[in-house]
Amino acid sequence: MTIIIRPANYQDVPALTALTAEMGYPAGVEALGNRLTMLLGSPDLHQLWVAEIEGEVAGWLHAFWRPLLDAPAAVEIGGLAVGLRWRRRGAGRALVHVAERWALAKGATTVTLRSTIHREEAPDFYQNQGYQLSNAQKTFRKQLGDNS
Template sequence: MNVDIALPIDVDIASIHTLTRQWGYSATADQTRVWVQELTESNKHEMFIAKIGTNVAGWLVVEQRIFLASQNKAEIVALVVGEQFRLKGVGQSLVSAAEKWSLDKGLTCIVVRSNINRQESHKFYPNVGFTLVKTSHNYEKTLTEGGSKKL
């Protein structure tokens, strides 16, 4: 199956939005449009789409990360492949595009984080050359105007 990698254009937004919802996120079509625009305008990010024929089969976002404690790295911050296109080389093609972008930026390491619930990704990433180096807990805090109160 021939997988073509490209940068997203306006006509791809609806398909990107559909895949985002299939991935389990509830972004609106308008939010998706704004986020894709912000990503494509950033010099620290790149978004790639994979097409099979005229279908958007998947998408990936890679980010240049700045670290104080180690070398700067690339990080795959999102990767989704449509259910009907899995195990057809789409994910691997997207990762290869991210690797090339990273090398072009002078980055020699690429990392990815994967939710413990995404079992299929824990098989995929080692198959395309990644090594599990650690597990961690992620914490999140909703910020509101006025900030946090000190205890």
């Protein structure tokens, strides 16, 4: 089985929409396409890759450059989704590795990510990739109008 990692493109929108919904974050094809336009329009700040297995988009990863005032700049994994039927085949690991290579190329010394509590398998996956729980935080969110 071969895993192909490549940059996402507009033809991937239906697959990205389905995978995102499978992860519990449903969005319409148009809304997701608009988000993709924004991300693809800022390649110095955002990267979005897909993993293909047997010609099918099996997963995606979005990474972004995160400059901070109080710490060295880092790359953050903003989202990672691998379809249920493709898990444990190396797609997630391959996507994380390409994000880490991009981070190094940008001069970052750290890659960070956030994982929701209800993803019970996620901590083991990330720890197996060498990530460590750095601290406990609370995430605060305020909805501002229609953000679809």
